[in-house]
Amino acid sequence: MTATALPRTPLDPSLLAELRRLLGDRLSTSAAVCAQHGKDESYHAPHSPDAVAFAQSTDEVAEIVSLCCAHKTPVIPFGTGTSLEGHVAALKGGICVDMSQMDRIVSVHAEDLDATVEAGVTRKQLNQHLRDTGLFFPIDPGADASLGGMAATRASGTNAVRYGTMRENVLALTVVLADGRVIRTARRARKSAAGYDLTRLFIGSEGTLGVITELTVRLYGIPEAISAAVCAFPTIEDAVDTVILTIQSGVPVARIELLDEAQIAAINKYSKLDHQIAPTLFFEFHGTSAAVAEQAETVGAIAADHGGADFRWATTPEARSQLWQARHDAYYAALALRPGSKGWATDVCVPISQLAACIRETKRDLAQSPIPSALVGHVGDGNFHLVFMIDPNQPEEVAEASRLNDRMVARALAMDGTSQHWRARGGVWEAGFFDRRARRGG
Numbered sequence: 417m418t419a420t421a422l423p424r425t426p427l428d429p430s431l432l433a434e435l436r437r438l439l440g441d442r443l444s445t446s447a448a449v450c451a452q453h454g455k456d457e458s459y460h461a462p463h464s465p466d467a468v469a470f471a472q473s474t475d476e477v478a479e480i481v482s483l484c485c486a487h488k489t490p491v492i493p494f495g496t497g498t499s500l501e502g503h504v505a506a507l508k509g510g511i512c513v514d515m516s517q518m519d520r521i522v523s524v525h526a527e528d529l530d531a532t533v534e535a536g537v538t539r540k541q542l543n544q545h546l547r548d549t550g551l552f553f554p555i556d557p558g559a560d561a562s563l564g565g566m567a568a569t570r571a572s573g574t575n576a577v578r579y580g581t582m583r584e585n586v587l588a589l590t591v592v593l594a595d596g597r598v599i600r601t602a603r604r605a606r607k608s609a610a611g612y613d614l615t616r617l618f619i620g621s622e623g624t625l626g627v628i629t630e631l632t633v634r635l636y637g638i639p640e641a642i643s644a645a646v647c648a649f650p651t652i653e654d655a656v657d658t659v660i661l662t663i664q665s666g667v668p669v670a671r672i673e674l675l676d677e678a679q680i681a682a683i684n685k686y687s688k689l690d691h692q693i694a695p696t697l698f699f700e701f702h703g704t705s706a707a708v709a710e711q712a713e714t715v716g717a718i719a720a721d722h723g724g725a726d727f728r729w730a731t732t733p734e735a736r737s738q739l740w741q742a743r744h745d746a747y748y749a750a751l752a753l754r755p756g757s758k759g760w761a762t763d764v765c766v767p768i769s770q771l772a773a774c775i776r777e778t779k780r781d782l783a784q785s786p787i788p789s790a791l792v793g794h795v796g797d798g799n800f801h802l803v804f805m806i807d808p809n810q811p812e813e814v815a816e817a818s819r820l821n822d823r824m825v826a827r828a829l830a831m832d833g834t835s836q837h838w839r840a841r842g843g844v845w846e847a848g849f850f851d852r853r854a855r856r857g858g
């Protein structure tokens with residue numbers, strides 16, 4: 417099952433001519449370029465836009481959008497295309513605005529711990545730029561996504577348990593609205609009680625409310641000490657209980673990630689590692705040397721009480737980066753277990769006290785299903801994902817993944833949690849003028 421294409425109105429040749437006049441060869445109608453911009457990293461079928469505009473400034477984006485507005489043509493912003501839910505599929509065609517050439521770091525205010533960047537800057541690019549300042553930008557959803565795309569999808573990831581998500585880390589945005597007007601949602605100040613919180617309205621709006629062209633984000637000092645460790649557990653309940661107690665004890669872990677046996681087997685094979693095949697937690701601790709040692713000792717004791725085997729420490733930057741690279745490659749490692757499969761990534765989050773029950777019941781469902789899957793979770797936040805490795809051309813597999821996903825979502829909602837994946841019954845959800853994907857997760 418894939419996002420449903422909608423009737424397309426052929427592009428007005430005069431719009432193309434006007435865009436061509438504005439952008440020259442930075443407007444592409446090549447089938448290959450359009451195809452590349454109509455698909456993401458998921459199982460959803462691609463839907464190409466009619467043309468791709470490579471913008472280089474806020475003014476240019478404003479002109480593109482006002483021209484499209486005048487011609488009633490959909491606009492789909494595009495960061496790096498790493499999203500997992502059919503976000504960039506151009507269901508009605510239209511103009512894709514590719515932000516990759518808006519990749520300037522506008523300013524870094526080290527003393528204020530913030531930076532302003534164009535929306536096409538990726539998180540790795542920003543951290544590379546910051547490397548001599550002693551500062552870093554912590555949000556890390558795995559993919560080297562654009563900051564505009566991360567804001568648009570309200571990305572979180574492995575560091576969210578300590579540093580929050582994009583919602584907590586964006587101070588201000590410059591946005592081109594659907595009619596081409598440009599607004600700045602806030603200033604750099606940390607506190608404002610003046611007016612509506614427009615910044616947060618746009619964070620998570622997934623391209624439906626406007627094109628983000630610049631962001632001001634929070635930065636943090638690189639911790640004096642960083643330590644990472646891996647610990648295997650007899651059962652997934654033991655691993656989850658360790659997480660719950662760690663969070664409830666107020667240990668400020670920077671990362672705490674759960675991988676089930678299937679996921680560990682997958683990363684061992686994909687990244688040529690030799691982790692014990694068992695439910696496993698990956699930890700990272702940040703702070704002064706003394707604080708890191710204290711956190712590690714507390715968590716070590718909690719883990720031991722739950723049958724956690726010895727911690728395997730990764731203390732050098734190289735060992736840490738190997739460990740987290742393997743975690744970041746988990747999605748592709750899972751897909752590699754079934755060559756040719758596509759990923760259906762689920763995403764639920766529950767209050768931490770409900771996490772063990774939610775995972776236990778989900779695993780019970782999985783045990784009775786023929787669909788292969790692997791579980792990874794940013795469990796410190798109560799958030800976990802399953803990747804179903806499916807053949808999207810087999811309707812029964814898609815139906816089964818959809819059934820399992822529906823049950824997970826219903827379970828999470830019943831536990832007062834939330835889901836990133838909803839089903840739009842009967843077609844598409846459209847918001848205003850900006851086009852959006854039709855359905856997520858089903």
Ligand SMILES: Cc1cc2nc3c(=O)[nH]c(=O)nc-3n(C[C@H](O)[C@H](O)[C@H](O)COP(=O)(O)OP(=O)(O)OC[C@H]3O[C@@H](n4cnc5c(N)ncnc54)[C@H](O)[C@@H]3O)c2cc1C
Binds near residue numbers: 561
């Ligand atoms: C392997 C893998 C693991 C992941 N793990 C996590 C995870 O753990 N946690 C998590 O939160 N996410 C995760 N993600 C998803 C990730 O957050 C998104 O892929 C990323 O944030 C999207 O950024 P992008 O630049 O690729 O945006 P795109 O995929 O290009 O676009 C995504 C959406 O944002 C819109 N958009 C893009 N740029 C702009 C802009 N400038 N203005 C307005 N709208 C815009 C698009 O129209 C689209 O709707 C993962 C992805 C992958 C591939």
